[in-house]
Structure formats: C-alpha cells, structure tokens
Amino acid sequence: MSAHPTYMLDRCEVADSHTLKVYRENGGYEALEKVLKTPLSPEDVIAVLKDSGLRGRGGAGFPTGLKWSFMPDVAKDDRPRYLAVNADESEPGTCKDRVLLREDPHGLIEGILIACYAMRAEAAYVYVRGEYRLPYERVAAAIDEARAAGLVGENVMGTDFSCQIWMHKGAGAYICGEETGLMESLEGKRGHPRPKPPFPAGYGLWGNPTTVNNVETIQNVPFIVSRGAEWFRSMGTEKSTGNFLCGISGHVERPGVYELPFGLSARSILEEVAGGVWKGRELKAFFPGGSSTGVLPAGSIDVAMDHDSVKGAGSMFGTGAMIFMDETTCVTRIAEVTLRFYEHESCGQCSQCREGTQWLHQIFRRIERGQGTMDDVDMLSTLASGMAPGKTICALSDAAAIPTHSVVKHFRDELEEHVRLGRCPLAGTSQPVGAGA
Amino acid sequence: MTLAPALVAELDELVTHYPEKRAALIPALHRIQEENAGWISPELMEACAGYFGLEPVEVWGVVSFYPMFRTTPPGKHLVNVCHNISCELRGARDVIDQVCRVTGASVHGTSADGRFTVETVECQGACANAPMMEIAGEYHEDLDAAKVERILGDLA
Ligand SMILES: Cc1cc2nc3c(=O)[nH]c(=O)nc-3n(C[C@H](O)[C@H](O)[C@H](O)COP(=O)(O)O)c2cc1C
Ligand code: SF4
Ligand code: FES
Numbered sequence: 001m002s003a004h005p006t007y008m009l010d011r012c013e014v015a016d017s018h019t020l021k022v023y024r025e026n027g028g029y030e031a032l033e034k035v036l037k038t039p040l041s042p043e044d045v046i047a048v049l050k051d052s053g054l055r056g057r058g059g060a061g062f063p064t065g066l067k068w069s070f071m072p073d074v075a076k077d078d079r080p081r082y083l084a085v086n087a088d089e090s091e092p093g094t095c096k097d098r099v100l101l102r103e104d105p106h107g108l109i110e111g112i113l114i115a116c117y118a119m120r121a122e123a124a125y126v127y128v129r130g131e132y133r134l135p136y137e138r139v140a141a142a143i144d145e146a147r148a149a150g151l152v153g154e155n156v157m158g159t160d161f162s163c164q165i166w167m168h169k170g171a172g173a174y175i176c177g178e179e180t181g182l183m184e185s186l187e188g189k190r191g192h193p194r195p196k197p198p199f200p201a202g203y204g205l206w207g208n209p210t211t212v213n214n215v216e217t218i219q220n221v222p223f224i225v226s227r228g229a230e231w232f233r234s235m236g237t238e239k240s241t242g243n244f245l246c247g248i249s250g251h252v253e254r255p256g257v258y259e260l261p262f263g264l265s266a267r268s269i270l271e272e273v274a275g276g277v278w279k280g281r282e283l284k285a286f287f288p289g290g291s292s293t294g295v296l297p298a299g300s301i302d303v304a305m306d307h308d309s310v311k312g313a314g315s316m317f318g319t320g321a322m323i324f325m326d327e328t329t330c331v332t333r334i335a336e337v338t339l340r341f342y343e344h345e346s347c348g349q350c351s352q353c354r355e356g357t358q359w360l361h362q363i364f365r366r367i368e369r370g371q372g373t374m375d376d377v378d379m380l381s382t383l384a385s386g387m388a389p390g391k392t393i394c395a396l397s398d399a400a401a402i403p404t405h406s407v408v409k410h411f412r413d414e415l416e417e418h419v420r421l422g423r424c425p426l427a428g429t430s431q432p433v434g435a436g437a
Numbered sequence: 438m439t440l441a442p443a444l445v446a447e448l449d450e451l452v453t454h455y456p457e458k459r460a461a462l463i464p465a466l467h468r469i470q471e472e473n474a475g476w477i478s479p480e481l482m483e484a485c486a487g488y489f490g491l492e493p494v495e496v497w498g499v500v501s502f503y504p505m506f507r508t509t510p511p512g513k514h515l516v517n518v519c520h521n522i523s524c525e526l527r528g529a530r531d532v533i534d535q536v537c538r539v540t541g542a543s544v545h546g547t548s549a550d551g552r553f554t555v556e557t558v559e560c561q562g563a564c565a566n567a568p569m570m571e572i573a574g575e576y577h578e579d580l581d582a583a584k585v586e587r588i589l590g591d592l593a
Binding site for chain 1: 454455456457459460461462463464466467489498499502503504505506520521522523525526527558559560561562563564565566567571574575576
C-alpha cells in the first residue's frame, strides 16, 4: 500500500478512542484552545479554512470556508444561527461517517465548537440516521463528557464563547440527508426538500441562518486549525486537498474504510488498497463515489480519484464511496436495484422524480428479466433526460438520472443482449427471490 | 389515551433542546415506539398529537413518511436485511432467502408463531462489511449462511 501521511483515522485505532481521556491524551481539544486562547477571530478561522482548500465531504465538494462565509454579518443580522451536522449517511456504498461517529466523537465535537465559533452559531444539531444506534450513543455520551468538562454549554473553557450541541435522531429516510430535507425533518416534519433560493445561510432552521456540513468535513476542521492550511494542502491535489475517507465495497478482496489522499488512481486503490478484484476475477465496472455517481467501465480504472479528474472521466467524486463489480455482475440488475432505491426514497413532491424513478425502475426490471424491448433501452435515456439536470426541487432526481445515463452509455450492449436473448445473459445473477425484489 | 408520566417527563426535557416544541416530534415518536413493543398505534399518535398540540393527522403524516416507524405490531424480533447495491453484490439475496427459511417468515411478513418479522431495508451504512442485517439496533455484518443461522438461533 502506498505510503502516505494519515491523520483522521490514526486516533480511531487507539483503544477507547471515543472517551475524553484518550482523546485528550492524543492532542484533543488543543485546536479549540488555540482558537479561544490565542485568540483567533471568527474571520481568522474562516480564512484558514478557505486557505486550506477543504471541500465538503457530503457529496457535492463545496468549499467549506466559502460556505461558512455566506452566513450573514452579525452586525446587520442578529437572528439566532445554527450549524446542522449531517450524519444521515445513507448514500448507497457510503459507510465512512459511521466510523468517525463511533470511534472519534470528540473529534466531531471539537470541530463543531470551532465551526460554531467561526460562524457565531449558538447551537449545533447533529442529525444522525435513526439506524446508527451505537454511533448515536457514542456521540451523545461524548457530548455529556464534554459538557461536564466545561467544553460544551455556557462559557466554553472559561471564555465568553457559549455553544450548545444537541443530538437528533432521524427515522430512516434517505431524503433527509439532502440539506433542506434535513432541516424540515429537524423541525419535526416530513423530509420534503425546500425550493432554493432561499439558501440555508439566509433561511434555514426555523427561518434562521443555518449551515449544513457533513460529519467528515467537520472532523477535518481541528486538524486544519492546529496544523495549518499549508500542511493540509501538502496532501491531495491542488483543487482537492487533504485526505478523504474512502469506503470500498463490492467485489474486492479487502473491503473497508481507508484514509487516502485525493489523486490516487482508482487502479491503485483497487489493487493496492483493496487487494484487487476478489476471486482472481476481472473488473467489469465501478461506481466511483456512491450510487448517485455515474457507473464507469473497467476501462476507466486509471482515473485519478479527485473531484476534477472523476468529473473529467464523465462521473463524479460524490462521497468517495467506491463500489467495484466483477466480470460476472449483471449491471442491468445493479441498475434495477439502484433505481428501486431512488423510487423508494423519492419524497414525491416533483412529478418528474416521483414518476421518473418509478418508470426507470420498472424498465430496468423488465429488461433484466428478459421482458424488455429495444425501445425500452432508448426510453431509459429519454426519461432520464426529462428528470435532470436542475428540473426538480432537489438533486435526488439527478441522482437517479445520472447512473441511468451512464449504464445506457457504457453498458448498452449488455442491455440489448438481455432484450435479444429474452433472459439475463449472465447466468445465475438474475433469479428473482421471494418477494425481495 | 395519554402518554405515560415518565415518558412525558422525558419529553418535557427533550423539547428544551429546540426553539420550537414540534422539533422534538421525531425523537419523541422513536421513544413512543420503543415503549410500545416496536409500533405506534392510532391511539398513541393521538396522545402524541395531544402532547405537541398538533392535529392527529399531522402526526400520522410524519409517521407514515419515515420507514423506521411502524403502524402495525412486528413480531418479537424484527430482522432488517439490507438489499442495496453493496449487499446485493455480496449475496444479500441468499441472506434474505436464508433468513426467511430459518424464521419461517416471508419478506414484509411475520412468522406464524409471531416470533419474527422480516423486512428488506435500504443501505444501512455498513457496505464495507456486506452483506448485513440489523436486529434491535445491532448490526450483524459480513454474513454468510452459517452466521445467519447462528445469530437467529441465539435469539430468545
Ligand atoms: C438526495 C440527497 C441525499 C444526500 N444525503 C447526504 C447524506 O446522507 N450526508 C451528507 O453529508 N450529505 C448528503 N447530501 C448532501 C447535502 O445536501 C449537503 O450538500 C451536505 O451535507 C453539505 O455538507 P458538506 O458541504 O460538508 O459536504 C445529500 C444530497 C442529496 C441531494
Ligand atoms: S427531486 Fe425528488 S426527492 Fe427531491 S424534492 Fe423533488 S420529488 Fe422530492
Ligand atoms: S448496501 Fe447494504 S449496508 Fe450499504
């Protein structure tokens, strides 16, 4: 495995890493102390973040310092302001935030405190997907410990900075990971995304200025504050700085969550980090960054894993969740599973998304079972083109259209062979089971 | 029907975390469901609406939107098997078959003896340890047929 410096997961490997004692023994809360005792101004913190080049790890890769600077000027706007931490992690293939929540909850809390200080937010809500019981308990316990130690609540570290952190449990809806769906859900409603504008920085939780950040994004903040922007930029590429947590799943020898610098080739990640395709087989296809990103064929395996390069290869970096599929995989079946997911998760507000996901799922299903027609293959593209880009309230519709287009583009032959043969050409992968489909 | 006094006391604290009471609705529904053997009855929704000062239909609208809330009683053990991409690639369909065989329940159904309800669920964030299932908040990962048999057999 290529030698590269790591920082995020180092602490997670220490026994009892989730406790305040162990966190402190490993440099914990020193970044917060630096901010509060130096003191650095909120503007100083935002400047360091901007300088570091940190981009959001929730899927869109938006520059974090810039996002924070969108919060209105306190001199002109005295409404309460909030940070919402997105721990809804539900994008298929994505399994990284769970590791951080479980093993390094104080790292998250320290990041939240610094973020709230920089944005002058009075409280943060950590929105954790309902299924993450142990991660939720770990963060809740860590907040209690931090509160008892004077790190959360009134007068943090004896200064005049005060900040509350509250846990909030979701209830199993992927759409609540979309930032405005998350805010609706946090307000106790259905997770129906809001039309934008207005953007959360102007009109967020309870109509107040709000910033939504992913767990891993926030986790990077204390490291950047402690070690500096230059250190951070020494890892990764010019436009995708630092390390990212790469969740690797599917047909590989060593699936796992690995900390890697941006810019490694997908091939080296597959071969050196993940131990190659399992069972000595050949690669057929891979999702570079979760199920919402375009599937790439094996021929694209030399793409570098950073935002610009993956985009250049016709897909997206997304959440950095790489899903590998070996030569025996029926990509049509995987498309069916993917679209079944989006159909299930569409909130139903926009007809293009509500109807489109349903149609796409049905067509992939039909083709996979050998009941499709050649027209169906073209219909997939036509439908997907009607759903995105930018045609709906939120990007779930895009998330369904993008993998559809990529499957038609790269695996048209496989789709057509299903139609020609009237069955799945990949024996053994298409047996419908129980009522599970 | 009203909510149990201990639960009301708990919710009274919970609502202080938010500028508006309603924000505690989803966490409250989780607690109500936990205290009621895993489901939320129409009477409980009404009691919950009473607590929050909402119309029962508003609570119903929320309950019905979120997959983790159940409006019918599950069996003694609710087995949630992931059927999303990473699990599918590593044998989720075999796991589902095996779970159904061992429990005697069909997917979305409850076994005749009332012990097991089996559901398929979307990605649970355990993709690097696929295939997986979740039972009572606990994740069981890297499953194979023998492991499924043992885990289900160990349940009381
Ligand atoms: C349908 C949909 C689901 C999303 N799910 C998540 C999620 O589970 N976790 C997450 O952090 N971001 C998710 N996002 C992205 C968020 O909307 C938002 O961009 C992100 O939380 C911002 O944080 P960042 O700037 O730190 O990346 C989702 C977006 C869409 C459109
Ligand atoms: S695009 Fe889909 S998920 Fe997003 S708001 Fe519209 S219907 Fe809901
Ligand atoms: S696909 Fe099953 S846990 Fe993610």
